[in-house]
Amino acid sequence: MIPARIGHKASRQRSGILFLIMLILSIATGCNQSNTSQTTNSPQSPLAQEAASTPLAQSEKTKVVTTFLPIYLFTKAVAGDAADVEILVPPGTEIHEYQATPSNIKAIATANVLVKNGLGLEEFLADTIKNAQNPKLAEIDASKSIKPLNEISPVEKTAKEEKDHNYEHTEGNPHIWLDPVLAKQQVTNIRDGLITADPRNQATYEANAATYIKELESLNMEFQQNLQKTPNCTFVTFHDAFPYLAQRYNLKQVAVVEIPEDQLSPADVQNAVNVVKKYKVKALFSEPGVDNKLLTSLSKDLKLTLRPLDSLETGETDPQYYFKAMKTNLQTLETACK
Numbered sequence: 001m002i003p004a005r006i007g008h009k010a011s012r013q014r015s016g017i018l019f020l021i022m023l024i025l026s027i028a029t030g031c032n033q034s035n036t037s038q039t040t041n042s043p044q045s046p047l048a049q050e051a052a053s054t055p056l057a058q059s060e061k062t063k064v065v066t067t068f069l070p071i072y073l074f075t076k077a078v079a080g081d082a083a084d085v086e087i088l089v090p091p092g093t094e095i096h097e098y099q100a101t102p103s104n105i106k107a108i109a110t111a112n113v114l115v116k117n118g119l120g121l122e123e124f125l126a127d128t129i130k131n132a133q134n135p136k137l138a139e140i141d142a143s144k145s146i147k148p149l150n151e152i153s154p155v156e157k158t159a160k161e162e163k164d165h166n167y168e169h170t171e172g173n174p175h176i177w178l179d180p181v182l183a184k185q186q187v188t189n190i191r192d193g194l195i196t197a198d199p200r201n202q203a204t205y206e207a208n209a210a211t212y213i214k215e216l217e218s219l220n221m222e223f224q225q226n227l228q229k230t231p232n233c234t235f236v237t238f239h240d241a242f243p244y245l246a247q248r249y250n251l252k253q254v255a256v257v258e259i260p261e262d263q264l265s266p267a268d269v270q271n272a273v274n275v276v277k278k279y280k281v282k283a284l285f286s287e288p289g290v291d292n293k294l295l296t297s298l299s300k301d302l303k304l305t306l307r308p309l310d311s312l313e314t315g316e317t318d319p320q321y322y323f324k325a326m327k328t329n330l331q332t333l334e335t336a337c338k
């Protein structure tokens with residue numbers, strides 16, 4: 001077993017996979033990672049506690065439940081203190097493979113509004129909503145009117161992969177929040193949905209959204225300006241989370257690498273080296289907090305520095321965390337792509 005959190009789809013993709021490299025030329029669907037440590041870094045939601053301790057305020061305010069961290073951050077930014085905002089999937093818990101808990105059902109049963117990322121990311125949601133039986137629940141799909149990127153056929157893969165290749169996200173790659181321009185659309189969708197559900201606070205939602213959108217716009221400018229210097233920077237990742245970011249800023253996510261459970265064979269390493277050479281790969285990205293010996297040794301074999309790139313599926317619950325993490329990502333990209 002791999003000791004650190006490295007990503008997604010462990011249960012489905014693990015069996016039989018020793019090592020696979022899949023080239024996806026900027027675009028891919030789904031998540032090709034494994035994750036064995038779902039409890040890493042998973043504090044009790046402070047938001048749930050907060051809500052529980054203020055029953056009076058809660059009863060007066062619109063209750064909004066959000067699915068996972070980026071959607072919570074955007075919703076909280078728009079709602080401010082005008083609504084009570086909760087998160088269903090605590091930061092640090094795997095979103096792609098998430099199983100709903102009884103308290104999730106309870107939260108949805110008593111909520112006025114539910115906000116999701118959409119694009120098939122929240123697979124647990126359909127049954128959970130059904131079980132919650134809340135006819136007054138308004139749903140906001142934050143990916144509304146965003147055109148998803150879909151899979152392009154892998155151009156290179158190991159023999160093993162064919163059998164195990166398992167794309168479940170038929171609705172496209174869900175990681176839209178990692179592109180600040182699409183994040184802006186998500187915030188707009190959330191704003192409009194909150195206004196419809198709770199028109200009393202329209203002015204607050206509009207003002208808060210405008211402030212956050214301004215920050216997203218300047219973040220976008222910063223990405224544009226700083227990454228202009230390194231066009232077509234090619235990178236390999238262990239989490240298929242960055243095709244939108246790559247497309248927006250003229251980078252190339254060329255490969256998603258699935259690492260093995262046990263050890264790399266010399267053939268695996270040679271395969272990876274060939275791919276890195278063929279596509280002139282400049283950067284190899286892991287995720288923050290991941291300390292994995294296999295990744296480290298692979299990066300040595302590839303003569304590439306392994307750096308963390310944050311998919312924001314886990315982190316702090318302050319809406320400003322989005323900017324903090326994305327600016328760190330920008331610095332990482334600049335350094336790696338030099």
Ligand SMILES: [Zn+2]
Nearest residue numbers: 031241311313
């Ligand atoms: Zn993901």
